[in-house]
Amino acid sequence: MRRHGWAGDIPVDDEEAIRRIVEVARASIDATGTVTVSDVATKLGITRQTVYRYFPTLDALLAGTAMSAVGGFLDRLARDLQAITDPTTAVVEGIAYTLEQLPADRYLSLVMEPGRASAFAAGVTSETAISFGRMILERFNIDWDSAGFSGRRLDELVEFMLRTVQSFILDPGGPDRHGKELRAFLRRWVAPAVEQQSTKGPSRVSGR
Known part of the structure; x- marks a missing residue:
């Protein structure tokens, strides 16, 4: 399955998957000032490869998260x-x-x-x-x-x-x-x- 994991709550589409990834990344940044792909994957119950499917690099994840919060x-x-x-x-x-x-x-x-x-x-x-x-x-x-x-x-x-x-x-x-x-x-x-x-x-x- 393309979006396996997700702690049993699979997103209905890519847009929802991206939104969840960004929300977790933003929560991590708010709490600690930083975020890693591993942190996001663990909290969502997915693999790092799944995160990279939507955000190919950590910089892309940071930029996407920042753009959602400006x-x-x-x-x-x-x-x-x-x-x-x-x-x-x-x-x-x-x-x-x-x-x-x-x-x-x-x-x-x-x-x-x-x-x-x-x-x-x-x-x-x-x-x-x-x-x-x-x-x-x-x-x-x-x-x-x-x-x-x-x-x-x-x-x-x-x-x-x-x-x-x-x-x-x-x-x-x-x-x-x-x-x-x-x-x-x-x-x-x-x-x-x-x-x-x-x-x-x-x-x-x-x-x-």
Whole structure:
């Protein structure tokens, strides 16, 4: 049987199997800060090979679990930045807000922090990373299609944002920028690139 074990309670489909694996992985992370494939398999009464059938690597399991739990970050972003309606401001704030929230959000760090889930550090353009970036942009009250960002162009904008975030994570270095200094830096160098591609043209990007 393809999904043998499961302590006698076999999932009705792959979607339920994935949900159960992620739930156990998330409970382990919440309790101990980490998770292993062996832990998940043991708690579900399945073999490690069964877990690997849905998540080929530990990094894939970590990324999948993290993506299922970043709702709190996205809700905070939507609440704190709901007044933004300008695409360029949204990109600047999306990058700055993500960098500021990273140290305090366990699951956000699993998605993006090197050494926790290396899939982001090594694959910033992966499907998981792009999906996460789209989630960030979709929380803003902005019609991205009307702003000139749809389809491939929106994916490229997400990629641009993720590569910028990645550079700050991999090499925070100096000078150490936070708050107004970080936003001023992003407005000088990131904002012009976004404005050039937006059909809404240049805007006055204000800090928070």
